[in-house]
Amino acid sequence: MSMLAQNKYPLRFQRHATNSHHPIFPTRVYCSPATTTRPKLDQGSITVEPPPPIQLTVASKPDPNDPSLQSAWSHRAWVASGCATVLISLAKSLTTSIDSQMWLEPTLAGLVGYVLADLGSGVYHWGIDNYGSAKTPIFGSQIEAFQGHHKWPWTITKRQFANNLHALARAVTFVVLPIDFLCNDPIFSTFAGVCSGCIMFSQQFHAWAHCTKSKLPWLVVALQDLGILVSRSQHAAHHRPPYNNNYCIVSGVWNQFLDRQNVFEVLEMVLFFKFGVRPRSWSDPSSDWTEEKFASDNIPQTLP
Ligand SMILES: [Zn+2]
């Protein structure tokens, strides 16, 4: 029997938080037969230190019309450049395939790109859900947005298209555009175009997974039901306890395998024992991971 003091991570939400001059770190004392880490993996008698306190922010009720959810011209420009990058890849794939009369290999490469994009979305989502903070270089804004998403999942349905996609579109532009100009191989061009396109649009697929069926176009519902896009029911499980599964948001085809094989749990253990870093999902149940419901007004609740 061990007694461990566990600090709860406070909520950090960029537009709806006000900094406190007198931070309070709520502390609870738990009596448990093990540590505060997740129970599935046997950790023996290892004592896990509670996470260090971080700056407290006090969240207020988010506004569905918040300007931070709307697209700026810079967002639209990055999405346009990301789409152009993907289209250049696919166009090069088509022209070089016609020249070489090669069709089977590029088609298979496109399928591999689609499948691996789902895996990539899961690994990335797991990483920014569990590690880092708003102050993390390069990924800070994405980390804050994804971690805040667990508190108010419905905000993604209010986020405008370019606002939702611009960060990934920017990454696609920087990584794939140079490849477009350097590569003339139809197989790799198809792989790069399909994979980067699926990754760039994964945030739109994620947003659709949060919409009610009645508000989605019939084609999107059909693709979700066929498992070509991540389904609403599968992603809903990501937003329920224990908040450590179903990270993939392109098709979700990897989710069952990754969760059944405890792939992310093993990675978390490796990172903890190697670097002493705790994932957020080990601290449970935390208000960070709990969807905040509003009893009144017309703010939509997540998922049917
Ligand atoms: Zn998440």
Ligand SMILES: [Zn+2]
């Ligand atoms: Zn979500």
